């Protein structure tokens with residue numbers, strides 16, 4: 235029976251996953267260093283660490299301490315369940331001298347864990363986590379959760395992907411809800427500076443636009459897409475994303491830009507959470523299918 239060691243931010247998700255929880259302690263010494271102690275007996279048992287890797291710089295060290303200690307205490311297997319996997323976007327050297335952090339992060343984590351389970355990792359130039367991670371890997375997809383949400387909440391949806399990378403989710407979701415879809419062209423000039431082109435979509439004027447992306451970070455992508463849709467006369471615009479990072483005031487800014495609804499999966503706790511990943515993650519923890527194709 236797998237024992238689940240949840241980081242504090244994931245306490246609510248861990249409860250819904252209904253997997254027996256391991257007891258551990260993480261606190262800081264007065265000088266800011268982490269103190270980690272495992273209180274449950276783990277020898278011979280598979281252990282899973284539940285830690286979403288948004289804000290990864292603050293969580294990675296305690297995560298490594300926990301994983302290494304689980305191994306030292308005899309856990310049969312250490313799986314990292316990271317509903318959101320950070321450090322996936324800097325996957326190449328865009329400018330001379332830059333660190334390719336996604337590679338270094340993958341090498342580092344792979345050293346301490348036996349397996350990784352995550353949801354919609356940002357695979358862009360790479361197609362599979364196994365290109366960077368040397369542990370067993372499983373990428374789950376939130377597409378079915380998105381389709382379910384749209385089916386329950388939106389009539390006559392027009393599914394829109396804000397950039398070519400989103401086509402993988404958009405196509406799958408559109409097929410599942412039997413709705414038309416379009417994918418826009420995006421050029422990113424900087425962290426908060428994106429250019430998107432929207433063709434004339436007047437033929438869909440009786441549809442409700444639903445923008446779908448894997449990540450909302452600065453929300454620059456969603457904001458630009460919402461503005462373009464409004465300029466074509468659409469008012470009731472929904473934004474759906476697997477991971478709501480919402481850097482700084484991104485959530486407010488997207489609401490102010492005119493998004494009627496902003497819904498994310500609970501891979502990162504946020505008031506916008508409206509799609510539940512617990513069942514997806516729990517099923518994979520209890521019955522891993524690493525050998526199978528990475529994307530579902």
Ligand code: R5P
Nearest residue numbers: 399449450451452453454455
């Ligand atoms: C980009 O390739 C991703 O799929 C998202 O579109 C992007 O991460 C969103 O970032 P932001 O909210 O900062 O525009």
